[in-house]
Amino acid sequence: MAAFKYILVDEPAAGVCRITLNRPEKRNALSNMLRGEMFAALEAADRDPDVRVMILRGAGVNFSAGYDLSSDLSVDHPFHTAGGFGQWPRHVTEGCMRMWDLAKPVIAQVHGYCLAGGSELAVACDLLYVSEDARIGHPVVRAISPPDNQFYPWLIGMRRSMEMMLTGDSLTGREAEAFGLANRCVPLDELEQLVLDVAARIAMVPADIQQINKRAVHRQMEVMGIRTGIRAGTETQMLGALTPSAQEHLASVATNLNQALSDRDRRFGDNRERHG
Structure with missing residues (x-):
């Protein structure tokens, strides 16, 4: 297995490859270097x-x-996406589609903050x-734009996704389970074993059969328009980022990232401004 700087890769059980985002000091912020290593490990x-x-x-x-808003996300992309207006949201959604199109299932094991691009990454997995x-959500809607990957309406419906998009509030683990975003929610000390148990059951099915099982579900969602809808959403994301309010926030991000994020969330009392 190749050596990595920003992720860890191990094999906790037969037939199971586990990839750990390994920037805990940065809350596992998704730089393009980390994303490149992650995609390389997934594809390997x-x-x-x-x-x-x-x-x-x-x-x-x-x-x-x-x-990782402290890094230059315009360079070192892990794969090529055609340039021009909306290149970044299209790049993000293409990454999610690459994960959907892998032959083998991917399980997201989520604890703590799973926000913005982190939530987009988690829902690109086959199981969650x-x-x-x-805490799963997209607080970026408070200051910039809707998500690059607009999956919420597809997974939790119009009313709940509308509330999230208009407030930027996050779902708890229990809410994610109740609303159908997550397969299951358990206490933190039970999460790892649950995921390993599910992975072991999946690994008992031959890979050549399993890839068809995975595609069967995706193809039905695609017939209903999920791939087209999510890709179409990249244009509205880019339009949102061009509004005067978004441009003002992005300027403050460039000046002082931590202060800009605190200013965004202070009135709401959550994320980095959450107390207790």
Whole structure:
């Protein structure tokens, strides 16, 4: 297995490849260098005949707080996306589609913050298991734009997704389970074993059959328009980012990232401004 700087890769059980986002000091913020390593590991596992299923999790107290806004996200993309207006949201959604199109299932193991780009990454996985302390959402709507990958209406319906988009509030782990975003929610100390148990059951099915099982579900969602809808959403994301309010916030991000995020969330009392 190749050596990585921003992720850890291990094999906790037969047929199981586990990838850990390993920037806990940055709340596993998704830089393009980390994303490149993650996609390389996922694709290597997909080619490995000994792997039947992959697990994606985060080191430390969070899954991922989102994209690394302290880095230059315009460079070092892990794969090519055609340039022009809306290049970044199209790049993000293409990454999610790459994960959907892997032959082998990917399980997201989510605890703590799973925000913005972190939530987009988690829902790109085929299965999603969360802990009770999870906070899943897209607070970026308070200051910039809707998500790059607009999956919420598809997974939790119009009313609940509308509330999230108009407030930027996050779902708890229990809410994610109740609303159908997550397969199951358990106490934090039970999450890892639950995911390993599910992975072991998946690994008992031959990989050549399992890839058809995975595609069967995706193809039905695609017939209903999910791939077209999510890709169409990239244009509205880019339009949102061009509004005067978004441009003002992005300028403050460039000046002082931590202060800008605190200013965004202070009135709401959550994320980095959450107390207790």
